[in-house]
């Protein structure tokens with residue numbers, strides 16, 4: 001407890017301050033005593049002088065009664081207890097004694113002081129006056145002074161104690177507030193990641209009980225933020241926090257451990273899996289109820305991953321990782337659900353981490369290549385080609401992007417992968433140029449994770465002129481989710497690329513959250529209808545209608561429409577009939593190696 005030493009230090013400080021004040025009061029008292037003593041002697045001396053001078057004539061004329069009368073004047077000085085007038089030879093001439101001047105206890109304590117004054121007449125000594133005074137007035141004055149000093153000291157101490165008590169209270173409040181903030185999330189009031197990890201550590205230290213750790217992630221939270229602003233996002237997080245809290249027992253812990261991530265710790269004497277399944281089912285069912293915000297109704301679902309202690313993991317870190325992996329599994333399988341961690345998932349994690357290591361090697365050893373899939377117009381002319389990443393793994397053989405792009409995105413390797421794609425394009429362009437062929441513009445796919453950091457944006461932007469890649473040679477494709485993240489940022493890489501003259505295509509249109517206002521703001525040259533629409537078009541009249549309206553809107557916004565995944569002649573003609581401008585798919589050409597695409601597209605000498 002850090003409070004004890006601070007209390008001790010505080011007490012010691014108060015003691016030192018008190019002792020210092022006492023010491024100074026004592027020193028002042030001593031000085032005051034000396035001053036009072038001096039003053040007393042001076043006063044006694046003055047009395048002796050005045051009275052002594054007045055007795056000189058009586059001494060000379062031997063008038064004892066006159067001398068006696070003069071001495072009576074000493075009555076006016078209360079401190080004088082007695083006086084003796086002596087002739088110069090030492091013989092007593094007259095005396096004075098204060099009547100009833102029996103010294104009290106103070107007088108006895110203070111003692112007496114005596115002064116002697118030589119009496120002269122015309123320069124000749126005629127006698128001496130010895131005056132004795134009671135010093136109790138010195139002590140009395142000293143006592144008054146001391147009492148005053150002590151009173152002032154007590155008031156000063158009292159005041160400073162009062163002020164410091166207020167200060168101490170506010171320091172204590174601030175410390176408590178800081179401690180609270182360090183362990184809680186300000187938005188939802190829930191414990192934060194640090195608190196959660198602490199609780200988890202304590203839980204793993206308690207053998208004999210079972211625990212379940214849950215990771216809960218709000219599905220598509222970014223879209224809520226983008227569409228309803230941060231106010232909407234905050235409201236969703238607050239309501240989700242409240243609902244989670246209400247679904248759990250007071251002894252269970254729910255924390256907010258990241259942007260839209262929550263974690264739950266449940267203790268169960270045994271069979272934590274059953275308790276966890278019950279709670280998770282409740283969460284998945286009851287958290288996603290509509291949320292009112294600013295007259296709108298927001299809807300979010302959540303994905304939950306569960307790890308069991310000690311079944312899946314023995315320590316806090318592993319438990320968090322397992323729950324996280326299970327949550328991602330729930331996301332991959334379509335979100336809005338809960339999944340338990342499993343041995344197969346553990347195997348999958350190991351596989352992914354070994355794949356990640358391999359991907360690093362692939363990047364450094366140049367195993368990543370591009371294949372090119374042409375895009376044709378209605379007359380069958382290749383007007384562009386899309387660069388699609390291929391990995392020639394020395395042992396695994398060809399690995400397709402679906403197997404490593406998501407991994408590259410989640411591991412951050414996508415940054416290097418994007419730069420590798422640019423270099424590949426340059427190398428392939430050089431090779432084609434040597435064969436005397438200038439290909440149509442190449443479209444590269446971009447992922448938003450490539451541009452999360454400013455330095456990554458700068459590296460990408462710098463690589464283009466370094467490699468001599470110009471807007472005539474290169475275009476970019478982005479998915480809606482990539483666009484969602486980037487367009488709102490002021491130093492958007494898209495804006496920078498657009499200023500350099502590069503064109504964009506909006507990829508996989510229809511699979512994300514499609515918004516017309518976004519389409520307009522994006523100013524994309526092309527819109528690529530996702531292949532799932534093309535697939536559906538065959539069976540469903542509605543899908544065909546949808547494609548027609550997408551095409552109409554895109555045309556109204558000045559965009560060319562590309563249909564992806566065209567596999568049959570029937571699809572091709574239907575799309576062209578719907579006014580689709582460009583077509584891409586296995587029907588016309590599969591993604592091809594650089595030599596093969598050149599062979600296909602290079603005009604053959606007549």
Ligand code: C2E
Pocket residue numbers: 373387388389400401402405421444445446447477507508531564565566567584585586587591
């Ligand atoms: P995408 O951008 O939507 O690319 C089109 C995908 O559809 C390609 O898959 C292509 O081979 C496939 N495809 C083309 N025509 C047909 C068809 O007629 N039928 C069917 N069923 N499929 C067809 P691929 O090459 O496996 O790429 C998958 C995804 O990986 C791409 O989807 C893209 O999102 C991503 N990707 C590929 N290369 C890169 C890259 O260099 N960088 C980034 N960031 N992503 C890439």
Ligand code: CA
Pocket residue numbers: 386445477507
């Ligand atoms: Ca694409």
Ligand code: CA
Pocket residue numbers: 507508528530531564
């Ligand atoms: Ca696509």
